Amino acid sequence: MLVHIDGPWSPLLGRLALSEIPYNNPILVGTFVFAALLAVILVGLVTYLGLWRTIWRDWLTSVDHKKIGIMYILIGLVMLFRGFMDAVMMRAQQAMADGPHSAGYMDSPHGYLTPYHFDQIYTAHGTIMILFAATPLLVGIMNILVPLQIGARDMAYPYLNAVSLWLTAAGAALVMASLFIGDFAHAGWFGIVPVMELPYSPGVGVDYWMWAFQLSSIGTTLGGINLLATIVKMRAPGMTWGRLPIFTWASLSANLISLSTFPVLSVALALLALDRYLGTHFYTAGLGGNLMLYNDLFWIWGHPEVYFVILPAFGMISEIIPTFSEKPLFGYLGMVLASLGIAGVSWGVWLHHFFTMAASPAVNAFFSITTMAVGIPTGVKVFNWAFTMFRGRLRFELPMMWASAALFYLLVGGLTGMMNAFTTNDYMVHNSVFVVAHFHMMLLLIVYAIFGGVNYWFPKVFGFRLEQRFGKIFFWLFTAGTAVVFIPMFTLGFMGMTRRLAYVAFPQWRPLLDIEVVGIVIYLLSAVFLVAQLYVSFRDRAQNRAGLDAWETSRSLEWMTHSPVPFYNFAVTPEVHARDERAWRVEHGVDTVRPERYEDIHMPRNTAIPLWLGALSFGLAFGLVWRMWWLTEVCGLAIFALIVIRSFDRDTDYTIPAADIERMERAIRDVPSGRPVVAGVRGAVPAFRQGV
Amino acid sequence: MTHTTDNAWEHPEVQLAGGGYIVAFVVGLALMGLSLWMVRGHVFAPTGLAVAISALAAVAAFVQCVLLLHMTVSRTQVWQTVALVLFIPLFVITIGLTSWMFHGLYRRTMMMPATHVARPATPTRPRGA
Numbered sequence A: 001m002l003v004h005i006d007g008p009w010s011p012l013l014g015r016l017a018l019s020e021i022p023y024n025n026p027i028l029v030g031t032f033v034f035a036a037l038l039a040v041i042l043v044g045l046v047t048y049l050g051l052w053r054t055i056w057r058d059w060l061t062s063v064d065h066k067k068i069g070i071m072y073i074l075i076g077l078v079m080l081f082r083g084f085m086d087a088v089m090m091r092a093q094q095a096m097a098d099g100p101h102s103a104g105y106m107d108s109p110h111g112y113l114t115p116y117h118f119d120q121i122y123t124a125h126g127t128i129m130i131l132f133a134a135t136p137l138l139v140g141i142m143n144i145l146v147p148l149q150i151g152a153r154d155m156a157y158p159y160l161n162a163v164s165l166w167l168t169a170a171g172a173a174l175v176m177a178s179l180f181i182g183d184f185a186h187a188g189w190f191g192i193v194p195v196m197e198l199p200y201s202p203g204v205g206v207d208y209w210m211w212a213f214q215l216s217s218i219g220t221t222l223g224g225i226n227l228l229a230t231i232v233k234m235r236a237p238g239m240t241w242g243r244l245p246i247f248t249w250a251s252l253s254a255n256l257i258s259l260s261t262f263p264v265l266s267v268a269l270a271l272l273a274l275d276r277y278l279g280t281h282f283y284t285a286g287l288g289g290n291l292m293l294y295n296d297l298f299w300i301w302g303h304p305e306v307y308f309v310i311l312p313a314f315g316m317i318s319e320i321i322p323t324f325s326e327k328p329l330f331g332y333l334g335m336v337l338a339s340l341g342i343a344g345v346s347w348g349v350w351l352h353h354f355f356t357m358a359a360s361p362a363v364n365a366f367f368s369i370t371t372m373a374v375g376i377p378t379g380v381k382v383f384n385w386a387f388t389m390f391r392g393r394l395r396f397e398l399p400m401m402w403a404s405a406a407l408f409y410l411l412v413g414g415l416t417g418m419m420n421a422f423t424t425n426d427y428m429v430h431n432s433v434f435v436v437a438h439f440h441m442m443l444l445l446i447v448y449a450i451f452g453g454v455n456y457w458f459p460k461v462f463g464f465r466l467e468q469r470f471g472k473i474f475f476w477l478f479t480a481g482t483a484v485v486f487i488p489m490f491t492l493g494f495m496g497m498t499r500r501l502a503y504v505a506f507p508q509w510r511p512l513l514d515i516e517v518v519g520i521v522i523y524l525l526s527a528v529f530l531v532a533q534l535y536v537s538f539r540d541r542a543q544n545r546a547g548l549d550a551w552e553t554s555r556s557l558e559w560m561t562h563s564p565v566p567f568y569n570f571a572v573t574p575e576v577h578a579r580d581e582r583a584w585r586v587e588h589g590v591d592t593v594r595p596e597r598y599e600d601i602h603m604p605r606n607t608a609i610p611l612w613l614g615a616l617s618f619g620l621a622f623g624l625v626w627r628m629w630w631l632t633e634v635c636g637l638a639i640f641a642l643i644v645i646r647s648f649d650r651d652t653d654y655t656i657p658a659a660d661i662e663r664m665e666r667a668i669r670d671v672p673s674g675r676p677v678v679a680g681v682r683g684a685v686p687a688f689r690q691g692v
Numbered sequence B: 001m002t003h004t005t006d007n008a009w010e011h012p013e014v015q016l017a018g019g020g021y022i023v024a025f026v027v028g029l030a031l032m033g034l035s036l037w038m039v040r041g042h043v044f045a046p047t048g049l050a051v052a053i054s055a056l057a058a059v060a061a062f063v064q065c066v067l068l069l070h071m072t073v074s075r076t077q078v079w080q081t082v083a084l085v086l087f088i089p090l091f092v093i094t095i096g097l098t099s100w101m102f103h104g105l106y107r108r109t110m111m112m113p114a115t116h117v118a119r120p121a122t123p124t125r126p127r128g129a
């Protein structure tokens, strides 16, 4: 039944052999030494500080939504760094391998990377940035914020939440493992069909890509279910749909997308797995297979996915702008409808990713129009943000800088997207670096929103503000790097440069490619200031302690509990009176009132089972990649057994007595939040005025 | 957490189940076996076969909706039904638009004799014969 594969195979190691370890590639050996050193230092440090117990008890086995969120964000940051290094390598290669006379190093005809290696790098870059950087960062932020914004104790399914985290971690680990054991796919992040079929990619690269993708897909689907159930069922009393904070609305629409489209991805990849393992013919060129079917299925997920990542970003921008404009959000209802509208339209536009596939003109025209229709709800949002700022008391602190700069990316990315949406235009620019520049504008918008969000909510989660001086230098350098990389890239796109070139044939393009390298160097430099910002913030954390409301003009529910948030979130589940509850309480002078009476709190208990499930899924996928059937079987059975065993566990929760809560609450000393009074209004603003 | 129970018997889904799950499982297996047999044995002409297995698939979906998901409009179950109803437009969009696209696509890209489309070309037959 299994497809026969040429080449060595042993029952114990499957296709794995010593020759699969790239010990003769200096780049990979260097990377390995770097990673190993980092690991040794970290392990040493943790041992020296005696932190193993804490890490195990408070983090790895935790089901606390805040800690899970932080771990998601850590995974996202590590993978962001990895993806960034891939980008540095690609830029360097294209600048070196330009023109027939360009020199070649390390067995490569031009530049320093062979085409085979270069192809793996861009595949890894795309896969990592979308699935293992942007998605975990945003899922992490939603994980932390949604329960806080709706006044819940935790997610609806805390255990499932940890399972999702560790599945994502297993996927990320699989991508990383492919660096040092075997190789990665060379068929592009979306799988160029039929290149990712077995006859054209007989190695393990595509298998690594496919199973890592699959793990993250399952993890994100489960996470989507969890967030939806949380928002629908766990809202605090008084939190009607009309009072739901706007970020929560954005998360709701985003997760409607993830729940309805990630399963399509899972099926698309499962069919590919059947092709590659059992020899079926879903996507083959002959024997009844259909290449286009893959493109179709992939992008049915792929386009909604881009909106899955952008909607939470929009949500963060919508929270940051009112706080630093000292005004309520303009057009709340419009914002909500626009989010749901974007989610709705996102299901009907996927074909714009393959306009050139030869569908009939009517089909292309239809999808061209639906694609342009996305601009309408997006435009509504932009105007709402603009009107929120209009005549506001604008404060350009770091979160606001990131959020308002994000709007520029939305403008550039959205307009170039509209250009791509014209089928006639797309026939010109499809597969050129113009498209690459377009979606990088969109993804940078997300990165900017994430940096804004991290700066904004950091004090809520950790109890102290991030330092702003280095932070601003980081912001400006990062922005300069973006301009210097992407303006030349748009230009090159217009000049006809296609994407994914390991060798650039035209020496005339050299100057622009060199400028892009300068941009990458600026990016690298900016990273130094990010590290400086984090270091200084941590060093001076005592001076930068934040009160309940770190920015003094925040509006939503999460700013009503302590910073850092205690593990039970709210000592007493808050009663919600208004859309901007915090602003409402400030205006009514009840923001510092402490509850008279505490109640028992019912909490989920920590468990190590999700961690084991993640580790076992890694083993399962690793066994599948290398066709080590015994490993696959052992891990598969163990996963099944663990799930069954866990279902008999009755001891999954506990209760904190009211007296303990009271004692803990009295021990917390909140830094007072300053609230200047202007024109007789506490909070110095028309603090409470429901959206116009 | 507003509502929780460790006792599986208290969940409405479980109480509703009765023997339904087993029946659904057996019926599902039977329907799948039947369609497999029909396809492997080519018991009908291709069009008839497509119609027949689609009908069987519809029956299987119905059985699952009723016996596994308990889609009724009762208070505890109505949300399952609502979820299905919300899913229908998606189904129409994705499957409908996809078939529309493929309908035109085949005429444009698969310019080959009908025999090749119906069954795999035999490699021994000389070109143009």
Ligand code: HEM
Pocket: A190, A306, A307, A309, A310, A352, A353, A371, A372, A374, A375, A378, A413, A414, A415, A416, A417, A418, A420, A421, A426, A429, A430, A431, A435, A438, A439, A442, A443, A446
């Ligand atoms: C107004 C909104 C948008 C429009 C009209 C639009 C339009 C398009 C079109 C027509 C393409 C296909 C170009 C081609 O391959 O020839 C495209 C590609 C792409 N867009 Fe957008 N887009 C929009 C928003 C977004 C957003 C919000 C994101 C991500 C957050 C995004 C990410 C991408 C990606 C990743 C690709 C390329 C995928 C690939 O080929 O690898 N776009 N966009």
Ligand SMILES: [Cu+2]
Pocket: A302, A303, A306, A349, A350, A352, A353
């Ligand atoms: Cu798209």
